[in-house]
Amino acid sequence: MLQVKKPTIALFLFPTFLFIALVNIFPIAYTIYISLTNENTFNEYLQTYHFVGLKNFQSILTEANTALIPVVFITLLYVALCIGSFLVIGMITAMILNDKRIRGLKIWRALIILPWAMPSFVTALIWKFLFDYNFGPFNNILRYITQNVNTGVNWLGSPIPAFIAVVVVNLWLSYPFFTIVILGALQSIPEELNDAAKVDGASPWQRFREVTLPLLVPAITPITVMSGITTFQMFNTVWLITAGGPFTDITKPGATDFVMLYFYNYFTTGAFTNYGKAAATAIIVFILLLIVILTGFRLTGFNREETAK
Numbered sequence: 001m002l003q004v005k006k007p008t009i010a011l012f013l014f015p016t017f018l019f020i021a022l023v024n025i026f027p028i029a030y031t032i033y034i035s036l037t038n039e040n041t042f043n044e045y046l047q048t049y050h051f052v053g054l055k056n057f058q059s060i061l062t063e064a065n066t067a068l069i070p071v072v073f074i075t076l077l078y079v080a081l082c083i084g085s086f087l088v089i090g091m092i093t094a095m096i097l098n099d100k101r102i103r104g105l106k107i108w109r110a111l112i113i114l115p116w117a118m119p120s121f122v123t124a125l126i127w128k129f130l131f132d133y134n135f136g137p138f139n140n141i142l143r144y145i146t147q148n149v150n151t152g153v154n155w156l157g158s159p160i161p162a163f164i165a166v167v168v169v170n171l172w173l174s175y176p177f178f179t180i181v182i183l184g185a186l187q188s189i190p191e192e193l194n195d196a197a198k199v200d201g202a203s204p205w206q207r208f209r210e211v212t213l214p215l216l217v218p219a220i221t222p223i224t225v226m227s228g229i230t231t232f233q234m235f236n237t238v239w240l241i242t243a244g245g246p247f248t249d250i251t252k253p254g255a256t257d258f259v260m261l262y263f264y265n266y267f268t269t270g271a272f273t274n275y276g277k278a279a280a281t282a283i284i285v286f287i288l289l290l291i292v293i294l295t296g297f298r299l300t301g302f303n304r305e306e307t308a309k
Contacts, residue, residue: 031279031282031283032279032283034275034279035056035276035282035283036054036056036276037049037050037051037052037276038052038055038276040274040276041273049276052276056277056280057280057284059277059280060277061284067252067253067262068262070252070253071257071258074163074253075232075258075259078163078167078231078234078256078258079228079232081167082167082171082227082231083224083227083228085167086171086175086177086178086224087220087224089171089175089179090175090176090177090178090179090181093112094179094180094182094183094186095186097112098183098187112179112180113176113180114176115172115175115176116173116175116176117176120173120236121236121240124169124236124237124241125240127165127168127169127172127241128156131165131241133154133155133156133157136155138153139151139152139153139155156242156245158246158255159246159248159255160255162242162246162255162256163255163256165241165242166238166241166256169237170231170234170237173237174227174231177223177227178220178223181219181220182216182219185215185216185220186212186216189211189212189215189216193211194207194211197211222297225292225293226293229289229293232258232289234258234260235258235260235261238256238258239264241256242255242256244256244257244258245257260285263278263285267281
């Protein structure tokens with residue numbers, strides 16, 4: 001058997017480790033460093049910023065203004081509505097695509113991936129046009145139906161319609177992922193179980209609730225946790241569509257000013273961008289999300305099998 005010396009192995013692995021260090025480790029380390037300083041756009045230019053320890057963290061945790069509470073609330077509401085929609089639509093489409101009586105299943109299964117596979121910024125800009133008050137197809141259809149040129153919903157200019165719009169866009173982007181995962185889990189369930197339940201007189205709903213759903217939970221729970229975290233961190237899609245607005249008061253957050261957008265606007269507006277506090281905020285959010293991930297994995301038993309080995 002061919003034996004390779006350790007220095008040779010290390011030589012081949014060195015480019016990979018270097019790439020990981022530059023792309024992942026260095027930005028994290030630099031963010032931690034910046035969070036411990038008072039760096040902003042002014043003193044960064046003059047190279048006069050200095051070490052302040054944990055003052056940025058203390059400031060964020062103790063001086064959080066009242067605007068942060070509604071921001072967290074609308075963010076959690078956004079996450080809850082999105083995840084619930086992902087599960088319902090993903091489950092329905094997966095069960096439809098699992099029906100062998102439907103013709104062209106391979107084509108439909110390929111097409112269902114397209115919204116998820118497309119770049120999110122392209123999808124966001126397309127939906128922004130669809131929701132446009134003056135030229136968007138949605139309002140034009142309403143005007144055609146009502147035969148009134150003044151009919152139309154100000155999708156991106158009113159708080160509730162704007163909130164609904166970003167939920168719909170995120171649903172369009174994410175439900176195919178849930179569909180594919182749930183479809184794979186459905187195909188792994190032995191048909192004999194459903195046949196036996198049918199023989200026992202179980203209704204379709206009873207078979208789904210007592211047989212299918214419990215077997216889908218191990219597949220659904222991890223993707224629900226991960227998608228919840230991703231949705232909580234949503235930035236680019238919402239920024240391209242509403243930029244956190246609409247804003248009814250310049251002193252208050254907008255209707256779609258979720259946590260990431262709020263902190264971005266909070267730390268980048270004004271005379272000087274406070275990089276130190278922004279970095280400290282990123283670390284706090286990272287720690288909170290890490291706790292959620294570890295808790296989710298523990299509750300779902302995601303790594304139980306590996307630990308047993």
